[in-house]
Amino acid sequence: MKSFLYFLFIVFLINGANAREALLSQVLNEDINITASFDGAKIIVYGAIDPKLYNDSVIIITILGPRSKLKVSKKKKYFGVWLVSANNTKLLNAPGYYAMATNNTNFTIADSTLLKENQIGWENIQINTANGVSLKEDKEDYKNILKLFYKKRNLLVLEKSGIDMFEGTLFRADFELPGITPIGEYKVNTLLVNKEGTLLSSWHNNVKVTKGGIGAYLYDYSKEHSFLYGIFAALGAILLGFTASEIFRRI
């Protein structure tokens, strides 16, 4: 891996136009395919910064998964039995995955508008509820509920030291996507911020997570031709049962 990064660095130096840039960033795999044997995947972000800026700046990488509509329901105890409460809160645009990493654990940014604008950190992500009530006004802390829920399922990765540096200029960060990660477009933002909290440079990359292989085909077919899917599922099961009985009659 290290030699690969050196190779990148050489390419980076040769390309004179880019050498004047303070930051360069790229994603190794822009298409991630969830296949039948899918067991999670990795988004690998790599790049380089101007070595002169290394000592007094910080690299921040955020990954925002596809926004989806979520329903949060509370479990309640009725007559000694745990039920799902009928009242629920609908979140319109919660990211299905979120990750953040930096290369410097001691670095703190005071400028909250920068953090908010770039949605750095879980607390700065904008999530709206369907009924227009802002998340802060609601009596339940939905952001925290979602945080705990995502953390448990590895859908939320917050690593202050998640970016590895090489020679003070090259960097690389790996982000694990769990098997249940939602499909869609993942926005990868790489920012270079100096000590004063000013944004020096930023890069935006997209990673597309799609369902592939037979699994995707089955999923689409079950949604688009649900009746035929049912017929085929039933016929397939009958055929399997018939085959099994024939095989075991002969053994």
Next chain:
Amino acid sequence: MEVYLPIAGLPINFFILMFLGLVVGFLSGMFGVGGGFLMTPMLILMGIPPAVAVASEANHILAASVSGFLAHMRRANVDFLMGFILLIGGVFGSLIGVFLLKYLLSIGQEKLFISLSYIFILVFVGLWMLTESVSSIKKKYKGKKNKLHEHIWLHGLPFKIKFRKSHLYISILPPIFIGLLVGILSSIMGVGGGFILVPAMIYILGMPTQVVVGTSLLQIVFVTTVSTIMHAYINQTVDVVLSSLLLIGAVVGAQIGTKAMGLLRGEQIRFLLAIIIIIVASILIGNVLVTPEEAFIVETYKEVQ
């Protein structure tokens, strides 16, 4: 090795799934039950969404019961007329069950409802089998011969027809009602319903034991066909990858189970099965009573048009 289940939307360990299929297949071969009532709760405990577990299990039972049905048909142990009458109720029941599940999914209470149905049925069947098997183990030496069947008031209802294969002349209403009940249970619980159908046919309809299993399998084949198609059509919850993988383990397990059955006597088998049923029921009771680890459910939702 992980396998991604496309409809359930999550990866699951291939060997765990095989092992589960094998164990439940073994039990079903040994006890002559479909095993759905053990498989569905296990799938739910493994984290598969209950609605997907129920629908995929219906599909799995279809495959498993086809092979059993064929074996009984070859031995001419099927009362087709009775099977047909049971089916009238069964198909309607299955449709009612699918729409009931659709309603429960829309209000988000499907998990609790499925769990409570299981607890109720498993406790009832488990305790009944336990007392029955214990008393027959005790009575073993008395050797009292039973009558062919008891004639009860249910048989006196109108619309009587003759069932030659079962040597019965009874009203078609009780079989239709039993079929309906089992059809509903089958599609909301993901079971074949053999564990209810078999005792109902023996004790309520008074059918001879040798045609009961084959005829109940005929009913199960048709009802699970209807519920597979309808679950796929209405709720889109049939995961064929899940059901096929379960089947591989289950077919092998059933063959081993059938051979193991020869080592035990009937009432001992029923006693063991009763114990297993009560254990599964206790786990489910624990799950609805114990304070959940997470106080909230987060799920994606679609706008209802």
